[in-house]
Amino acid sequence: MTAERLQKLIAAAGIASRRAAERMIAEGRVTVDGEVVNVPGVRADPALQDIRVDGARLRKLGRPRRYVILNKPIGHLTTRSDPGRRSTVMDLLPHSFRSLVPVGRLDGNSSGLVLLTDDGELAQRVTHPRYRLPKTYYATVRGLPAEDVLERAQRGVRVDGEGLRLDHVEVIARFPHRAESKRRARLRVTLRGGRNREIRRVLSVLGHPVLELHRTRIGCLADTGLTPGGWRKLRGDELDELRDLIRRCAGETAAPAEPADPEPAAPSARPAAFVVAIDGPAGSGKTSVARAVAERFGFSYFNTGASVRAVALAAMRQDLDLDDGASLRTLAFRVILDPEGRVFLDGEDVSAAVRAPEVSAGASRVAVHPELREVLVERWRQFAAGGGVVEGRDIGTVVFPEAPVKVFLDARPEIRAQRRSSDEGDRDVGAVQSELNRRDHTDSGRAVAPLRRAEDAHHLDTSDLTLEETVERVAELVEAARSRALD
Numbered sequence: 001m002t003a004e005r006l007q008k009l010i011a012a013a014g015i016a017s018r019r020a021a022e023r024m025i026a027e028g029r030v031t032v033d034g035e036v037v038n039v040p041g042v043r044a045d046p047a048l049q050d051i052r053v054d055g056a057r058l059r060k061l062g063r064p065r066r067y068v069i070l071n072k073p074i075g076h077l078t079t080r081s082d083p084g085r086r087s088t089v090m091d092l093l094p095h096s097f098r099s100l101v102p103v104g105r106l107d108g109n110s111s112g113l114v115l116l117t118d119d120g121e122l123a124q125r126v127t128h129p130r131y132r133l134p135k136t137y138y139a140t141v142r143g144l145p146a147e148d149v150l151e152r153a154q155r156g157v158r159v160d161g162e163g164l165r166l167d168h169v170e171v172i173a174r175f176p177h178r179a180e181s182k183r184r185a186r187l188r189v190t191l192r193g194g195r196n197r198e199i200r201r202v203l204s205v206l207g208h209p210v211l212e213l214h215r216t217r218i219g220c221l222a223d224t225g226l227t228p229g230g231w232r233k234l235r236g237d238e239l240d241e242l243r244d245l246i247r248r249c250a251g252e253t254a255a256p257a258e259p260a261d262p263e264p265a266a267p268s269a270r271p272a273a274f275v276v277a278i279d280g281p282a283g284s285g286k287t288s289v290a291r292a293v294a295e296r297f298g299f300s301y302f303n304t305g306a307s308v309r310a311v312a313l314a315a316m317r318q319d320l321d322l323d324d325g326a327s328l329r330t331l332a333f334r335v336i337l338d339p340e341g342r343v344f345l346d347g348e349d350v351s352a353a354v355r356a357p358e359v360s361a362g363a364s365r366v367a368v369h370p371e372l373r374e375v376l377v378e379r380w381r382q383f384a385a386g387g388g389v390v391e392g393r394d395i396g397t398v399v400f401p402e403a404p405v406k407v408f409l410d411a412r413p414e415i416r417a418q419r420r421s422s423d424e425g426d427r428d429v430g431a432v433q434s435e436l437n438r439r440d441h442t443d444s445g446r447a448v449a450p451l452r453r454a455e456d457a458h459h460l461d462t463s464d465l466t467l468e469e470t471v472e473r474v475a476e477l478v479e480a481a482r483s484r485a486l487d
């Protein structure tokens, strides 16, 4: 074994995350060959040196543990080997990963994220209900579940003598149809435990059999960028993040193990949502930055501007008057934001359609109506109730004034125009700039929700920064706010 940085060795021994190990070092709790090392970056070789944390020797490190995430396609079993010789997730990995074990179960008919490792301790923490690590699933179900059905799923049901419940379930899109048998809904489900086929069994007993089930997240790990059947090794920072999250989740008050019988559940005292609010004028880089920050931390991402745009699109499709606030208000109920930054109108994914220049102009007009804003603000709060990166106007001032991270992105007008023009397929920069100027003027000058920076927001001029540099700055603010929240 060659010399490695101390924080890396401490993290690899499972004592603490790298960040926590850095703090331990700074606090003088780490010694190498009897000498306290309290400066960062020192390397040591555990095979040759005596490394101790709080006086206890770092256990001898064997082969480093390995961690892989994989996007399981339907039809593969989540097991190391199948006596019936059916395909398993192991068939998707190179032979050298044969010693890894899939963590938890994802049934053959479901698809999505699977973690594989030879670290039994971490595997136990990811799956055991005591650690309460959330996993996120998207389910397509038969029928259109009513509100009380979702409540029952969360309160708990008894199936074959077993108490089962979903920690959180919400409808993100409804697909109505004249024929009852063809109605469908798309649900987002969070599970913190996970008994065998729990989502399928709960929803089926409540009359909404699951037709498709896909897992997108295990804690902060996401399937983003993995094609079906694709896999990759986890990075060290992702692993640190996961360990931190497990520690924090285990610290939250656990829900009762057995579900209560069908009485109204008392509202649970949920910790305040961790919201990262990002605002700024058009072309300041909000969307790219918000998306990248969400991806980096495994947070949900909500693009509120897209919902304003979707209202404009709906109004334009129906030839409604864009200045009639009262009729626009009802359109807001047909728009859904999902936590991956997409926007749906009546169940149709309109994320691309709302970017058209004429929709941008319409959005700027509809955004000023107080009747519409009132509904939108309430919906944004509901969509992002579980926290995440929320991009848009008024987020830091009105929607989530308590957000622990608020960023106001800005850039010089000519830079913003250039960025917009390349977003829109290299449209004439001059034309884009005059449109931006017009929108800036309407957006800043309007009486309702004018474009302005929250007093406690960090002002970040991105004119001379690359996207990576901007994301890095915002990530630092997120890290700092998270450390404050954990203290």
Ligand code: DC
Pocket: 282, 304, 305, 306, 308, 309, 360, 363, 364, 365, 367, 368, 391, 392, 393, 394, 395, 443, 449
């Ligand atoms: O950020 P964007 O360009 O997608 O926003 C579209 C329009 O909606 C723009 O005129 C600003 C407005 N908007 C708003 O009023 N409130 C929000 N929370 C988000 C956007």
